[in-house]
Amino acid sequence: MSRVALVTGGSRGIGAAISKSLKDAGYTVAANYAGNDDAARSFTEETGIKTYKWSVADYDACKAGVEQVESELGPIDVLVNNAGITRDAPFHKMTPQQWKEVIDTNLTGVFNMTHPVWPGMRERKFGRIVIISSINGQKGQFAQVNYAASKAGDLGIVKSLAQEGARAGITANAVCPGYIGTDMVMAVPEKVRESIIAQIPAGRLGEPEEIARCVTFLVSDDAGFINGSTISANGGQFFV
Numbered sequence: 001m002s003r004v005a006l007v008t009g010g011s012r013g014i015g016a017a018i019s020k021s022l023k024d025a026g027y028t029v030a031a032n033y034a035g036n037d038d039a040a041r042s043f044t045e046e047t048g049i050k051t052y053k054w055s056v057a058d059y060d061a062c063k064a065g066v067e068q069v070e071s072e073l074g075p076i077d078v079l080v081n082n083a084g085i086t087r088d089a090p091f092h093k094m095t096p097q098q099w100k101e102v103i104d105t106n107l108t109g110v111f112n113m114t115h116p117v118w119p120g121m122r123e124r125k126f127g128r129i130v131i132i133s134s135i136n137g138q139k140g141q142f143a144q145v146n147y148a149a150s151k152a153g154d155l156g157i158v159k160s161l162a163q164e165g166a167r168a169g170i171t172a173n174a175v176c177p178g179y180i181g182t183d184m185v186m187a188v189p190e191k192v193r194e195s196i197i198a199q200i201p202a203g204r205l206g207e208p209e210e211i212a213r214c215v216t217f218l219v220s221d222d223a224g225f226i227n228g229s230t231i232s233a234n235g236g237q238f239f240v
Contacts, residue, residue, distance in 0.1 A: 001074070002026050002027055002028045003026075003027050003028070003077040003078060004027065004028045004029075004030065004069070004070075004073045004074045004075060004076050004077055004078070005022045005027040005028070005029050005030070005076070005077065005078035005079075005080065005219065006029075006030045006031075006032065006066070006069055006076050006078070006079050006080070006113075006117075007019045007022070007029065007030070007031050007032065007080040007082055008032040008056050008079075008080065008081055008082050008083035008109070008113055009032065009033065009034070009056075009082045009083030009084065010029070010030075010031030010032055010033065010049075010051075010080070010082060011031045011032075011033045011036070011039055011040045011043040011044075011049075011051050012033070012036065012039055012043070012183070013180075013182040013183060013184065013208060014082060014132065014177065014180060014182060014208045014211050014212070015031065015080075015082040015083070015132075016031070016043060016208070017207075017208035017209050017211065017212040018080055018082060018208075018211070018212045018215050018216075019031045019043075019047070019049050020047055020049075020212070021209065021212035021213060021215065021216045022078070022080075022212075022215070022216060022219070023047065023048075023049055025216050025220070027078065027219075028073050028074065029049045029050075030049070030050050030051075030052055030069045030073055030076075031043065031049050031050070031051045031052070032051070032052050032053070032054065032056070032065065032083065033051055033052075033053055034053070034054070034055050034056070034083065035053075037053070040053065050072070050073070052065055052068060052069060055105075056081075056083045056105060056109030056110075056112055056113055057101075057104040057105045057108065057109050057112070058112070059111075059112045059115075062109075062112040062113050062115075062116060063112075063116045066113075066116040066117055067116075070120075075120050075124065076117045076120065076121075077121070077124075077126060077127060077128065078127075078128040078130075078219045079113060079114060079117050079127075079128070079129050079130070080130045080131075080132070080215055080219075081109070081110045081113055081114065081129070081130070081131045081132065081154075082132040083105060083106075083109055084105060084106045084132065084134075084150075084151075085101065085102060085105045085106065086102065086144070086147050087099075087101050087102050087146060087147075088143045088144055088147070089143055090142070090143050091143075091145045094145060094146060098146060099145075099146045102146040102147055102150050103146065103149070103150050105150075106147065106150035106151060106154070107149075107150040107153045107154060107157075110131055110154055110157055111157070114129060114157075114161070118165075118170075121165070121168065121169075121170050122165070122168040122170065125168055125169040126169045126170070127165065127168070127169065127170035127171070128170070128171055128218065128219040129158075129161060129165075129170065129171065129172040129173070130172075130173055130174070130175065130215050130218050130219060131154045131155075131157065131158055131172070131173075131174045131175075132174070132175055132177065132211070132215075133151045133152075133154045133155055133158075133174045133175065133176045133230070134147070134148075134151040134176055134177060135176050135177065135178045135179075135232070135234045135237060135238050136148045136151060137150070137151025137152040137153075137154060137155060137176060138151075138152070138155075138176055138230075138232070138238055138240055139238050151176075154174060155174055155176075155230060157172075158172045158173060158174045158228060158229075158230070159228045161228075162227040162228030162229075163228065165227075166227055171218070171223065171224065171226065171227040172227065172228065173218045173223075173226060173227065173228065173229045173230070173231070174229070174230040174231070175211055175214045175215060175218070175230070175231045175233060176230055176231065176232045176233065176234065177206060177211050177233050177234065178200065178206055178232075178233065178234025178235055178237045178238070179196050179197075179200065179205050179206065179234075179235075179237075180205060180206040180207065180208055180210075180211060181205040181206065181207055181208070182208060185205060193205075199237060200234070200235040200236070200237045201235060201236035201237065202235030202236055202237075203235075204235065205235075206233060206234070206235060210233060211233055214231045214233055218231070
């Protein structure tokens with residue numbers, strides 16, 4: 001019986017690439033999404049991967065969503081916390097609502113999703129947690145105090161979960177993508193995109209599939225001794 005993997009924000013962008021990669025690797029995949037029903041429907045029709053709708057910012061919804069996935073597909077062995085949002089503004093113009101929305105989704109959302117699956121992983125003595133953080137959680141970014149704080153906090157979660165889960169056969173790791181050629185990035189004006197690429201030593205944007213391959217390795221048996229670590233996939237743009 002194949003292991004069950006749940007990917008939040010798993011029907012679009014990097015999340016969609018992760019969901020597809022895990023399915024290709026033999027996992028039974030569930031893809032969570034928050035709002036775009038049409039995109040989720042198209043994703044399921046294209047891939048055969050089931051989609052489930054709830055907000056990761058809502059703990060009760062996450063708990064109910066996990067229970068639904070497990071009742072339909074089986075115990076969740078792999079959780080990829082990929083869902084994330086931005087509400088960019090220079091700090092002096094940032095509103096409390098912009099701060100709260102990003103923290104609730106990108107940081108508290110990781111707690112909300114991981115907490116319900118953690119007891120089962122401990123009981124079964126196996127689990128894989130991967131959090132998609134960001135290069136901007138490592139180095140900061142203008143007009144992203146909220147986003148950078150949330151993504152830096154995710155790295156603290158990984159390091160702590162790794163220490164708590166190791167003896168129970170659970171690993172927790174992070175991937176910090178640099179600038180990836182998702183629809184969101186490709187939608188920015190060409191001159192802005194060119195200025196971004198100019199800062200990347202590799203001379204190009206990353207591909208969602210490159211992040212997906214990192215995740216697929218981290219959740220595999222081959223990566224069982226990798227715990228509390230961060231893979232920086234950014235084309236040489238930033239080193240920790």
